[in-house]
Amino acid sequence: MSNDSSNNLARLYNELLILLKQEDEIRKETERRLAKAKTSVDPRQEFNRWLQTNAGQTWKQKQFRYQDSKCAACGNSLRFADAVVHHVRPLKDFGAAANTPENFKLLHPSCNLKIGTKIVDFS
Ligand SMILES: [Zn+2]
Secondary structure: OHHHHHHHHHHHHHHHHHHHHHHHHHHHHHHHHHHHHHHHHOHHHHHHHHHHOHHHHHHHHHHHHHOOOEOOOOOOEOOOOOOEEEEOOOHHHHHHHHOOHHHEEEEOHHHHHHHOOOOOOOO
């Protein structure tokens, strides 16, 4: 009887170990899928992808002309190649809703860094 009990306990213990291992594998797989899903809905990545498209580059060229080749923040002249797209309403707080061209301004990289996620009125 006591031998049966310890056999049962040993079997139960092994089954629990197997379940724990399976649970760990499922958790890792879930995390992997979540990370993948996050990259496809991450507004920052969505924006970066858009900017590389023809539509994104066309917008940047038009905006550059519209801003008269000047930084929207400091007003000094800006080289097209240096111009970075600033989100007036920050992605951090507005998510995908911030990804509309009306929300974008071209800035010097240093001006963009200085402003960060503060909301500035450029008008
Ligand atoms: Zn500037």
